[in-house]
Amino acid sequence: MASTQARAVKVSVLLLVASASVALLVFILLPSLSPSFTCPSSSPSFGSSTAAAGFRPPQQIAPSSDDLDWLRSQINLNSLPEPPKTPSAWHSLRKGINPRTRAQQLDDLVKLKGVSHYEGELWNHTALCCPGELLVEEHHSNYGEPWAGGRDVFEFLASAVDLKPSDLVLEVGCGTLRVGLHFIRYLDPGHFHCLERDDLSLLAAFHYELPSQGLLHKRPLILKGDDMDFSRFGEDNSYDLIYASAVFLHIPDQLVWVGLERLAFKLKPKKGRIFVSHNIKFCWRIKEECPKRLKKIGLDYYGNHTHDSLLFNHYELWFSLKSWRGSHQQTMHHAAMSLL
Template identity: 40%
Template structure:
């Protein structure tokens, strides 16, 4: 570097010297056009005569100027060297600093590496702990599932057993039934045993009339009291199932009618059924058991028949919780029922009791309006054989009703 600098300053000095010499020669030309310096060279310095003294003086001056210039260059060189030294020092300082920074960074990285290794170690430990816990949980839940499966197997066995027993009505079901009995004033019909026996046109053959009167009077009173207390006491007449003989003989036919209608209409538990003139629910109990809660409705004119159905048949067959809709009416009042919502409306041995053709048509019109359009079905049945030797006038339809029903039958089924 220093060598390069010396060569550089030498070249520079030569250029300056040459430039000075040229300018000097130009400024000191005589009439011949030659520079006075060249002109006097031959006499310098030993053979110098008086004439060339001035030229010598100029050389001295030139030398001085050159020395000054060189002096300036030296100062600049020194200044440059100082700057270089300063820069070198700064570089060295920076280098030292960066080395320190590097060391610090290295240490930091080492630290992080260690932390990472430690973290990985911790994580591996944590994962191992979790895996162990998961294993324990798996075993525990496996056992739980096994226990539950065993429990559910036992439960389903129980359920199968329970399914054979009629469901026990809840307090709510009983309360609802009590309310229905109160609302329909069904106990008015059994306020006295005498009235009951008069109205029902007969008595259970195995018991004496006097005995029944006594029972019914006592129990009618008890029944009213128990009803007020939110319970239903069953009159002994019903316990003897006398209504099976009178309101629906033979009682077992109810199951046949039910099966016939279900098969004919491909009835599903989700369907809705209206049982017109349901009596004591001889057919109704089978429909109520089959259908979803709230999907069975019945209309009945006779309070004693309804009392037998509500007070005896529903609780005994465990059907209270199926919430059948019971309408007490002798005019086929269907105003409380939703139009076009019934999949099946049937009247089993009912229309023969209606006294005029108009009433039959009027009733059929009401039932038709309740049917689900197109798929809804209406059935009526009549035991005509019974009319061949009627025991009472009211047992058979009048000729005009018979005529109306003969017209209805082919058009309905």
């Protein structure tokens, strides 16, 4: 009887050892048999689910030195000559191009109702009505300097305030969007606002620039007005950047001060900046009194800056202002304005 019990105990021990061995083997093999799961890295790749859920790599604003080196290497790779210094030398480089001046193109557009192969009454097949003057880009010559300078202005301002696509920007006098196009393209939809008084500029912006640049989906808020009334953009908006590029030169001094006082309350606390280009005409005339008057309306002079053009020998002088008011004061102002 004792011998039988001993054998039973021995078998139980063997079964226990065998079970433990099997469990240990399964534990060791389980990771290789199961699908592999890894924790997401702190810097998700562009194609990861985190990226799809909202992660977005920062957009580059200005070209880097590597970008410029690459461009020069491509020019050398293609054995392109130095740019000619005379019009005749420039035109001599053409091969197989039959250009027409803007005036000649406009004449054809007016006579032929466009450049079309349709005949009879079927000539009008355009989705948007665009005048010939805009199609030949006459408005690109309205600024007294190359149209390309708009990119320089964007790069300087966006870099100066460390602009993010989610920031809110207001331009006072955006014209035909020489600068604004670059902001609209960079910013999230609806985050570019502009107050412009000129009909021709607004026609060019809506009829040509936004459609031709593929930016209709960005839904910029561009309003006509010449009274520095920014209430139509929303009382609760706080801007990260407000700028006026060579606009205050053409506005009566008193209206400029009215506008600045209103804009001071539209700046985002701490971060928000106002930039005015070329010169502060309204300040030069009162000189020593200017800082006191700026302070009175809630603004501090923050410094002046110059920025060189990337493509042509030119620089612009910019003056920056910031609000000294805190968020509480701005909130109280908005509340008071809403009661009026």
